[in-house]
Each structure stands twice: as C-alpha cells, then as structure tokens.
Amino acid sequence: MPAKGADMGTPAGPSVVVIGGGVIGLSLAWRAAQRGLSVTVADPDPGKGASYAAAGMITPVSEAAYAERELYQLGVAAQQQYAAFAAELTGATGLPTGYRQAGTLQVAWDIDDLAVLGEFRALQESFGVTVQPLTGRQCRAAEPLLDPSVRGGLLAPDDASVDPRLLTSALLMAATGAGVRLIRSAAVEVTVTGGRADGAVLADGTGLRADWVVLAAGWRSGSLAGLPPEAVPPVRPVKGQILRLRPGPGGPVLGGPGPGGSAPGGPPGLLTRTVRGVVQGSSVYLVPRESGELVVGATQEEMGSDTRVTAGGVWELLRDARAIVPGITELELAEAVAGLRPGTPDNAPVLGPSCLPGLVLATGHFRAGVLLAPVTADLISGYLATGELDERAAPFGPGRFSPGRQEARR
Numbered sequence: 001m002p003a004k005g006a007d008m009g010t011p012a013g014p015s016v017v018v019i020g021g022g023v024i025g026l027s028l029a030w031r032a033a034q035r036g037l038s039v040t041v042a043d044p045d046p047g048k049g050a051s052y053a054a055a056g057m058i059t060p061v062s063e064a065a066y067a068e069r070e071l072y073q074l075g076v077a078a079q080q081q082y083a084a085f086a087a088e089l090t091g092a093t094g095l096p097t098g099y100r101q102a103g104t105l106q107v108a109w110d111i112d113d114l115a116v117l118g119e120f121r122a123l124q125e126s127f128g129v130t131v132q133p134l135t136g137r138q139c140r141a142a143e144p145l146l147d148p149s150v151r152g153g154l155l156a157p158d159d160a161s162v163d164p165r166l167l168t169s170a171l172l173m174a175a176t177g178a179g180v181r182l183i184r185s186a187a188v189e190v191t192v193t194g195g196r197a198d199g200a201v202l203a204d205g206t207g208l209r210a211d212w213v214v215l216a217a218g219w220r221s222g223s224l225a226g227l228p229p230e231a232v233p234p235v236r237p238v239k240g241q242i243l244r245l246r247p248g249p250g251g252p253v254l255g256g257p258g259p260g261g262s263a264p265g266g267p268p269g270l271l272t273r274t275v276r277g278v279v280q281g282s283s284v285y286l287v288p289r290e291s292g293e294l295v296v297g298a299t300q301e302e303m304g305s306d307t308r309v310t311a312g313g314v315w316e317l318l319r320d321a322r323a324i325v326p327g328i329t330e331l332e333l334a335e336a337v338a339g340l341r342p343g344t345p346d347n348a349p350v351l352g353p354s355c356l357p358g359l360v361l362a363t364g365h366f367r368a369g370v371l372l373a374p375v376t377a378d379l380i381s382g383y384l385a386t387g388e389l390d391e392r393a394a395p396f397g398p399g400r401f402s403p404g405r406q407e408a409r410r
C-alpha cells in the first residue's frame, strides 16, 4: 500500500481519497486540493455516471417542487455562486462549461396544467421567491416557437444552465492541475482500522490509504463493502432518460436570430431559455445549448440499476416536448441516454461526517447534483480542511436518517 500522500511529490496537508469522479467528486477534489489537501480520486470513468446524462439546469426556483425549504435555499446559494465557479474553471483550464444565464420559463399546456403551475407558484412564493406570471401570449412573446395552446407560464429570470459534459471535462483538468491524483479504477471497499475509515480498496485489490475517505459515488455510494451498516448512506438509483436533439447539418432548422427564431444573442435554435412544461399533468424540460442543441428530459423511474433506453421513455419525452414546441420534430434525434440519479428518502443530499470517524459523505444529490456541485465542494472541502462544518450543511447530515445517532467528528 502506498504511504499517505506518497505519490503527490509535494508537501501536502492531510490526505483524502474521494470515491467517485462525477461532478460532485471532482468539484470537491478540486476545492480540497486548493486548500492544501493531498487528494486522490478513484473512478474508472470520471464524468460518465449521472453527470453524463444530466441536462445541467441551474434552476432552484423551478425545481422547488422537488425540494423542501432548506434544499431550495442551498440551491439558491449554489446558483448565486455558479457564474463565478464556471468562470474560475474556465480561467484555470481554458475550457468552456456551457454556462448560460437566460432564465427558465415554466409553461402550462392546458387549463388543468395551469392549475398545477398555480400550485408551483404558491410553493415558490412560500419559499420567499417571486416568480413572474405570464399569459399564454406573453409566453409566446418570450419564446415565439411555443405551441399556440400554451395557456400561461411562470418566468424565473435568474435561472441558468451548464453543459455537464463540458463541466466535468473542465473539472477534471482543473482538479489534476491543482494536484489531484486520478486513479481510473473503481473503489470497491472502504477500509476501517481501529474504528476509523482509513482508505479504500480498488477493483484490482490495490489499497489506498488516506486520513479521510469521501464517499461521492452517486447511487453506488450505498454498495461499497467494508462499511458498518449504520454508516451506509440510504441512496438508491432513480433512472432518468434524456434526449439530445440537434439542428440539421445545414444549420438551424427553424431558429436563428431574427423573426420567428431565437432572440439576438441567444443560441441558434428553437429556444432562448430553458422551458419546463406541464403537459396534461406530465413534466418535461427543454434546455437549449449555445450550439442550437436541445436537451429534452427526463423520465423518473424506479427501476433499480437498469439503464436501458426504452421506446416508452423516448415516446413520452418527445410527445410532451412536441406539445410545447412543435418544431422539435424537425431536429435530428442525436442521442438517447439513461442515467441513474442517487435518490434519498427525502430527495436531499447527504453531506458531512458520517457516524464512522474518517468517513465523509457527499452523495444523494438526486436531481440536483450539477446545481449543488459548487456549494457541496465548499462545504466538504471546508470540513476536511478545518474540521468545522458550515451550518448550511446542518439539515443534510446523515444522522437525519437514524435519529439518536450522533455523527462522528474528527
């Protein structure tokens, strides 16, 4: 087994092995390295888990329907730091992240869907956020290619989006540039010595020793060997199928700046901003990229670890997306992919020290991994560097799932 921090080559602070190199593991590894820790990330295929299938919405307001108040507030904190986070990443690497702040328009397709939006609005306002209600006509003025049947909407102007694949590529470069050691292998076990987590075992049997173990393995976080049952986070896979639709090779089919197309300065596609629809009670979202690509998502299915793309999943997404934006039928269906979100019993992440000393959890982000990456990275790297957990993490401790059990401190 290598000695602690042995391969780093430079003097470093405490060592940490991060299990999982998705958007969460890479973000916190980067921040921890910036704080002087000696960081190793173990992942056979970094950025190719849930992050790979994510749409990249930075939309705490329009995601509020899935959140309790504390999670909403954490999402807003993340949204407020996202522009600087993305700019810092690009500054460090020269790589784009696809960050755009263009807002979200939530729309209702029929009168019953409008009532659902009314409930969303009441929830959003109970969280202290004021969204702007729009008539159907105002929705189409904002997004001219919406279907005439759209009855009304809610505008959340501060919402943003990133391209998660670009984001993870930039994070990988930034993290390794900051000294993070990447091991392209799966960690299969957490080792525990004298009642403290002190490393991991890789799939080939290699052992890694560290002062800290951070579990950031998404839906797999609950399946590592070696952990006492009470330290295992209650995460489960929640399948999401997602589509990528592209303008044809000749350029945008219907969009482009000018009449009937995107607003000047917007992407050359059908929409300028993220549009989330409620269509006869079913939810769909369409996230435009600068390239004119539209990401359409996502199903939410309890199917264990199944990642098959199904005819029914694709049909539902296209059916609902077409109801909102008929022009999507002209686009190329470039990709259909399924990912597995790490769901928890209360839909909120599990952040901070576990009941096993040495083991820190950064998992269970469910629908909000991309959104919460910057704030998770700050909270967890701050804890590793100082031993103090920011109070914003307090509602998300693993102890909430086992009342009476105290989380271990350093």
Ligand code: GLY
Pocket: 055, 057, 240, 297, 298, 341, 366, 367, 368
């Ligand atoms: N964040 C949206 C989703 O998980 O589908």
